[in-house]
Amino acid sequence: MKAWFLLALWPAAALAADTLPPLQPWQGATAALIQPKHPWVTPAELSYLTETPSYAQTVSYLQKLVASSEMLRLESIGKSPQGRDIWLVKASLQPDLVGKGDGQSNKPTLLVQAGIHSGEIDGKDAALMLLRDIVHGDKQSLLSQVDLLIIPILSVDGHERSGKFNRMNQRGPVEQGWRSTAQNLNLNRDYAKLDSPELRAVLGVMNRYQPDLYMDIHVTDGEDYQYDITYGFNEPVASQSPNGASWLARVYRPFINQQLEAAGHIPGPLVFGIDSMDFAKGIAQWTASPRYSNGYGDVRHLPTVLVENHSLKPYRQRVLGTYVLLEQTLSLLGSQGKALQLAKKADEQARPQRQVLAYQASDTPEPVAFKGIRYQKKHSEISKADYIEWLGEPLNYDALPVYWDKVPAVEVEVPKAYWIPPQHQEVIERLSLHGIRFSVLPAAKTLELQQLVASEPQFSSKPTEGRFMVSSNFSPSWGSFSLPAGSVRVSTDQPLGALAVALLQPQAPDSLLSWGFFHSMFERTEYFETYAILPWIEQQLKQDKKLAADFAAAVKADSKLAKDGQARLDWFYQRSPFYDTQYLKYPVLLER
Ligand SMILES: [Zn+2]
Numbered sequence: 001m002k003a004w005f006l007l008a009l010w011p012a013a014a015l016a017a018d019t020l021p022p023l024q025p026w027q028g029a030t031a032a033l034i035q036p037k038h039p040w041v042t043p044a045e046l047s048y049l050t051e052t053p054s055y056a057q058t059v060s061y062l063q064k065l066v067a068s069s070e071m072l073r074l075e076s077i078g079k080s081p082q083g084r085d086i087w088l089v090k091a092s093l094q095p096d097l098v099g100k101g102d103g104q105s106n107k108p109t110l111l112v113q114a115g116i117h118s119g120e121i122d123g124k125d126a127a128l129m130l131l132r133d134i135v136h137g138d139k140q141s142l143l144s145q146v147d148l149l150i151i152p153i154l155s156v157d158g159h160e161r162s163g164k165f166n167r168m169n170q171r172g173p174v175e176q177g178w179r180s181t182a183q184n185l186n187l188n189r190d191y192a193k194l195d196s197p198e199l200r201a202v203l204g205v206m207n208r209y210q211p212d213l214y215m216d217i218h219v220t221d222g223e224d225y226q227y228d229i230t231y232g233f234n235e236p237v238a239s240q241s242p243n244g245a246s247w248l249a250r251v252y253r254p255f256i257n258q259q260l261e262a263a264g265h266i267p268g269p270l271v272f273g274i275d276s277m278d279f280a281k282g283i284a285q286w287t288a289s290p291r292y293s294n295g296y297g298d299v300r301h302l303p304t305v306l307v308e309n310h311s312l313k314p315y316r317q318r319v320l321g322t323y324v325l326l327e328q329t330l331s332l333l334g335s336q337g338k339a340l341q342l343a344k345k346a347d348e349q350a351r352p353q354r355q356v357l358a359y360q361a362s363d364t365p366e367p368v369a370f371k372g373i374r375y376q377k378k379h380s381e382i383s384k385a386d387y388i389e390w391l392g393e394p395l396n397y398d399a400l401p402v403y404w405d406k407v408p409a410v411e412v413e414v415p416k417a418y419w420i421p422p423q424h425q426e427v428i429e430r431l432s433l434h435g436i437r438f439s440v441l442p443a444a445k446t447l448e449l450q451q452l453v454a455s456e457p458q459f460s461s462k463p464t465e466g467r468f469m470v471s472s473n474f475s476p477s478w479g480s481f482s483l484p485a486g487s488v489r490v491s492t493d494q495p496l497g498a499l500a501v502a503l504l505q506p507q508a509p510d511s512l513l514s515w516g517f518f519h520s521m522f523e524r525t526e527y528f529e530t531y532a533i534l535p536w537i538e539q540q541l542k543q544d545k546k547l548a549a550d551f552a553a554a555v556k557a558d559s560k561l562a563k564d565g566q567a568r569l570d571w572f573y574q575r576s577p578f579y580d581t582q583y584l585k586y587p588v589l590l591e592r
Contacts, residue, residue: 020171020312021224021373022392028264030320033129040065040132044125044173049316052121052173055084055160058152061128062089069135071095071143077151078201081182084156086201091131091148098147100210108337109147110329111211113202116187116218116293118159118177119167122309123217124152126322142327145334149209154198157182169221172315188216189465191296192289192503192510193517194433206302207435212340213303213333216293217322220271220308223279224390226371227268228313229260229321231305234298238287238359238406240498243343243350244303251336252305252329259328265321268371270308274403277388279375282401287359290502290510300434300499301347303340305329348495353414355501357508360409365401372397410507414492415590418504419449422486424587427517431488431503436496441487449481449589452506457522457584467516474506474586481589489591506586513586524583528573537572547575 034045043053043061053061066072066089073095076085092098097105114123127150133139134148142148153159161178170176180186181196190199206214220230239245260267275281288295288306297304307325309318333340374395375388420428420438431438457472490500506513541548554571555561561568573579 020169021390023171023312023314024226024373024392024394026228026264026313026317028317028320030263030265030324031316033133033320033323034316035129038132038136040068040136042125042128042132044319045129047174049125049319050172050174050314052125052175052315054162055153055156058124058128059085059087062087062152065128065131065135071135071140072131077205078197080155080157081197082157082160084160086154086156086198087152088205089127089131089148089150089152091134091143091150093143098149098209105147107145107147108213108333108341109149109209109211110333111149111151111205111209111214112217112326113151113154113215113293114217115151115153115155115159115177116198116216117179118153118155118161119170119179120217120219120309121153121159121173121177122219122315122318122322123215123307123326125173125319126326127152129319130323130326139327142330142334146330146337148330149205149211151202151205154202155181155187156198167219167311170219170311171313183466185465188218188293189291191293192291193465193467193512193515194430195466200433203433203435206300211302212337212344213305213329214293214297215305215307215326215329217307218309219311219318221311223271223273223276224312224373224375224392225268225271225310226373226394227266227271228310228317229265229307229325230268230270230310231256231307231325232270232286233294233303233305234287235285235404235406237404238356240299240355240502241297241301241303241344241347243346244301244340245298247336247340247343248303248305251339252332255332256325256328259331260321260324263321263324265317265324266371267321269368270306277377277386279372279388280397280400282365282403283370284361285402285404285406287405289358290499290508295510299502300496301344303344351414351493351497354411355414355498355505356408357410357412357502357505358408359405360407361403361405362407363403365403367399368397368402370397370400372400410509412501412505412507414497414501415450415592417492417591418490418500419447419481419483419589419591420488420490420504421587422484422488424517427512427588428488430512430517431490431500434496434499434503436490436500436503437494438488438490441483441485441489443485444482445487446480446482447589447591448478449591450476450478451481451589452476452586454506454522454584454586459522468519469514469516470519470522471514472506476590483589504588506588518587521582521585521587524580526578526580528569528578530569533569533573533576536576537569540572540576 073090159177166176236245272284294306374393452474454472
C-alpha cells in the first residue's frame with residue numbers, strides 16, 4: 001500500500017501520543033532554562049521544546065553560533081551514505097588545541113553524541129541550548145577546566161527520514177527521525193564491526209581527540225516508571241575497565257543523581273523488565289557487549305554512559321533533563337576530571353591474563369528501591385490475550401529484584417599476540433579504524449603458533465545488520481606455521497589490547513568472526529572422484545596396518561560408517577594428504 005494512502009486513512013487525531021499511558025504531572029524548575037526571547041534562541045525553544053529542527057536548520061544555527069564565538073569550532077568528521085556531512089562541535093577556551101599530547105590542551109574531554117537513533121534526538125536540542133548558554137550566557141566557566149565535543153546528529157540521513165509516525169511509543173518531538181540509517185543499519189550495533197561511515201566517523205573522533213568520558217544519548221521504550229532520565233554503564237563487577245567503571249559508579253552516579261533531583265528531575269537506572277506481564281518480578285542489570293556504545297567504550301577503556309530518556313515523558317521534560325545532565329557532567333569533570341583521567345590510564349596500563357568475553361545473568365537477585373508505576377492486567381478482545389495497562393500512579397518498590405549480568409559465560413586466557421594473514425585486509429582495515437596498533441611482517445617467517453579449529457558452527461537463518469552471524473565451538477591445536485610477508489602481528493600488550501581480544505578471539509559475541517568476516521573458512525572447495533580414491537585407499541590399507549585397524553574401530557563406533565559408502569570414502573579422504581588442511585581452521589593464529 002502506498003504511504004500517502006495510509007496517511008489519508010489515518011486521522012491526525014489518532015496520533016500515537018493520544019493513546020499512550022497517562023502522564024504524571026511534572027512542574028520542573030528547569031523550564032526556566034527555555035529562553036524564547038534570547039537573541040540566540042535555539043530553533044527548538046521557539047516551539048517551547050515541542051518540535052525539533054531539521055538537519056539544515058540545525059546546521060545553519062550552529063554555523064552562525066560558531067561564527068559568533070572564539071570558543072567554538074565546527075568540523076565535518078565524515079559523510080553519510082547519502083552524502084550529508086556529519087558535524088562535530090568543539091567547545092573549548094582553546095578550541096584548536098583540543099586533544100592529548102605535546103602542545104595540546106590535555107584537559108578532561110567530554111564527547112557527547114546525540115541522534116545515533118535519530119528519532120531519539122533529545123541530546124541535540126539540549127546541547128544547542130547549553131552551547132548557547134556557554135558562549136552567550138553565564139556558563140562559560142564550565143569550560144575553564146574541560147573541553148567539550150558534541151556530535152549533534154550522528155545518524156544524519158535517518159534524521160531526515162522524518163515524520164509524525166516514526167516513534168509510536170514516544171511523546172514528541174512532533175516530527176521525529178528514523179531509528180536506522182539510509183543503509184537500514186542500526187548504528188548502535190555497529191561499534192565492533194564498523195560497517196557504517198557514521199560509526200567510522202565517531203571512531204575517528206575518539207582516536208583524534210582521545211576523550212575521557214563518552215555520552216551516547218537515546219530515548220527508551222518499554223515499561224512505564226517515574227524516572228525521566230535513566231542511564232547506565234557496564235558496572236565494575238562486569239567491566240573490562242574496572243577503574244573507569246568504579247569512577248562512574250562511585251563518583252559520577254551519586255553526584256549526577258543528586259544534581260538532577262535538585263533540579264526537579266527523576267534520575268534512575270536503565271530499566272529492562274524481565275517479564276513483560278509482571279514488572280514486579282524484577283529487572284535485568286545489563287552488561288553490554290562491544291557492538292553497543294557502552295560495551296564498546298568499556299572494552300576500549302573509554303568510560304561511557306548510555307543515556308536512555310524515558311519515551312513516555314514529554315519532549316520538553318526530556319530535553320531539560322538532558323541539559324542538566326550535560327551541564328552537571330561538565331561541572332563534575334571540572335572538579336574530578338583529573339581523577340577520571342588517572343582511572344582511565346590505570347585501565348589502559350592493566351594487562352590482565354584472562355578476559356571475560358561474555359556475561360550471563362546471576363540467578364540470585366539483589367533488591368533495589370525503585371520508583372515504579374502502578375499497573376493492571378487486562379484482557380483484549382482484539383488480541384484475544386492479556387496485556388499490561390499502565391495506570392499513571394506512582395508505585396514505589398522497597399525491594400525490586402535486580403538480576404545482574406555478572407556471571408562470566410565465556411572467558412579466555414589472553415594470548416601474547418594474534419597473527420592475521422595478509423589476505424584478510426578487510427579485518428586489518430577494521431583494526432586500523434579502531435586505533436589498534438600492529439606490525440607488518442616484512443619477510444616470510446615460520447613460527448610455532450596455536451590454531452583454533454571450529455566444530456559444529458551455527459549460522460543464523462536471517463540477517464542481523466545485513467550480516468549472517470555465526471557461532472561455533474573451537475578447540476586449540478599447535479603447529480609450525482609459515483607466515484607470508486605482509487602478515488600482521490597484533491600484540492595484546494597495548495592500551496587497546498582488550499579490544500583486540502574482543503574482536504579477534506572468535507568465541508567473543510562481537511568478534512569479527514561472529515559478524516561473518518571469516519565465513520569462507522566454513523566452506524570446502526576441493527573434492528575427490530571415487531575412481532581416484534578407491535585405488536589409493538586399497539594401496540594404503542595394504543601398507544598401513546594402523547589405518548586398517550582405525551577404520552575397523554571407527555565402523556564399530558559409528559553406525560553410519562557401517563552402511564554409508566560416501567561416508568566411508570570421506571573417512572579416508574579426511575585422513576589423506578589430499579584433504580584441505582585449512583577447512584574449519586580459524587586463519588588468525590595465536591601467539592602464546
Ligand atoms: Zn536508541
